[in-house]
Amino acid sequence: MGKRCLTLVLALLLALSLSACGSRPDPTDPTSSGGGSSSPPIPAPLDTTYWTAVRHESYNPSFGRTEVSAMPTEKWWADLYLNEDGTALFREVLGFGYASYLINAEWWLGADNALRLTGEDLDGSFISMDGRKEKDGSVMLETPYGNRFYFEPAERPASGGELCMADLEGTWRMSAGEVEGDEFSPEEMHMASLLDIERWWSDDEGGYTLHADYHNARLLDTDAPEYETEKNLLTEKLDEPLMYGLPNELWSARLYAEDSETEYYVTLTDRNTLYLRQYYELDNAPAARTAIYTREESLLPETLTLALADEPDKSLMFYWRDPPAEVAQPLAAIPMTALEKGGQNKLLLVGRWYETDIQFCTGRAEQNEDGTLGEWITDTVLYEGTIRINEPQWFSLTIPEETAKLCLFMKRPWDESWFTWPITDQDPFFVSGDTFLTEAE
Known part of the structure; x- marks a missing residue:
């Protein structure tokens, strides 16, 4: 009887000592390393490093069913690289553009050949994708949206195949x-x-x-x-x-x-x-x-991008008179339209929110009784065109200190009337640096 009690006490002590060592790693989690270690598992070697997608599955909530599509098609294909150094690349291409991808990625194999990829998606966000490698060499990979790709081993493309x-x-x-x-x-x-x-x-x-x-x-x-x-x-x-x-x-x-x-x-x-x-x-x-x-990173220099971040409501155009070198030099390849010969000032216009029609017109301003601009009487249209969203355009002229001889006209394609901005150093149209030209209240 005493021996039996001693055996039970020893078994209890052994169980307690085992539980104190930490919880058992989940064999289905490819990133689980057990023992509380934060280091990722070492990528397992594979006989194959490249796969092409042969089937796609996605759930259609409108019909309550999973829809299966054969791949590749003439316009739609996907492939997968699992390189021996632990790096990975997943791509889904529709036409000449990405529908989804995972770049700057790493991969691991866990227990039961559970597969995990982590990397950057189209928006630069860090995401993970899970799947598995089957005994026949095929691979299943599931996107964060629940869609599944089924891949078959294929011959790895020659140099340049990692690009498309x-x-x-x-x-x-x-x-x-x-x-x-x-x-x-x-x-x-x-x-x-x-x-x-x-x-x-x-x-x-x-x-x-x-x-x-x-x-x-x-x-x-x-x-x-x-x-x-x-x-x-x-x-x-x-x-x-x-x-x-x-x-x-x-x-x-x-x-x-x-x-x-x-x-x-x-x-x-x-x-x-x-x-x-x-x-x-x-x-x-x-x-x-x-x-x-x-x-x-962008067509627009960082200094210009930061300036655009303060855009007010009802903005028609971003207008920057004589911008600094950190804005002008990166955009030096954009053509300069001379509004007058030997112009000493440079105007940078950037389209905002909608495609906008613009004109530069010579003429004169009629004043209201309170001294505000009443109407611009146009003599000649020097330039007319359109400017797209975030498109920079350059213009050169010499800005007069007082009476404006040139006016910028702006309107959306669906508007009938133009908004006007006389080009002058005289208030209220004087602009010393950058500003947004907005709709009149």
Whole structure:
């Protein structure tokens, strides 16, 4: 009897000592390391490092059912990289744009081949995706929205396969130019260039398309810079390298205008480096210019972005007279429209919220009895056009100290009447720096 009691006491002590060591790790949690350790598990080796999606499942709440789609289609595909160094890449592409992705990601395998990926999504937010690796080598991965992709092992693409047309989206600033094999900075060449590529949805294409605006300025050290601007260029994928010897051996793209012979050829060597080539004739012989571009956070410089953050209600236009160098230099590739010859002042206009029609008109202001502006009597329209949301445009003139000789007209496309802003140093229209031009109360 005494032996039995002693055995029970020893068993109880053993159970207590085990529970004091910490809770048992969950075998279904691939990030669980047990023992209270905060270090992630070591990625397990895989025989395969690349998969392509063959099936997609999503729940449709309207019909209360799970819908299954075969993949890939002509416009829709997804793939998965699980690299041996623990890095990962998941991509879902619709047309030439991302529908979803996970970049700067890492992956782990837990017990029972439970799979976890963590990284950045389209908005730069940190997210995780869970799934599993089956015994036959296939992989299931579930998005944070509950959609599931089923992947089959495939041959890993050659160099450049980690990049695709969707990675072209963004703002690119020229960082170097090549002349006869030698690289020069844009400053040394007295030039600047910007390439802004946007993703647009197309019902006709059944996916995203890419449209590009190209800006190039030369002779910036002179009083008469030369500008080259092409807007709304279309894109076409080419299954060939831009140049031999570049890391991207698989593809390049043509940027072209529908109504002219203008075309440029681009490729990516990594996600933040773009090469652009332009072909031309020199002395009746074919020649090419090559430039290297680096990805930017935004087309608008940081100082300008911070200024735009204070936008009031009913804003029509952001207006900055003679902005500082940290704003002007990054936008030097944007063409300058001379409203008068030898203008000493520079106006930067930025579109706000809606596409806006603008005009610059010469004439004179009629005054009300209280001294306020009554009406602007126009003589000549010097410039007319439109400005898009967040689009910067440059204008040069000499701003008079008193009587305005030029007026800025602004209106939305659906409005009938124009809002006016005489260009002068005289109150109430004097602007010493930046301001928002807003609708009159």
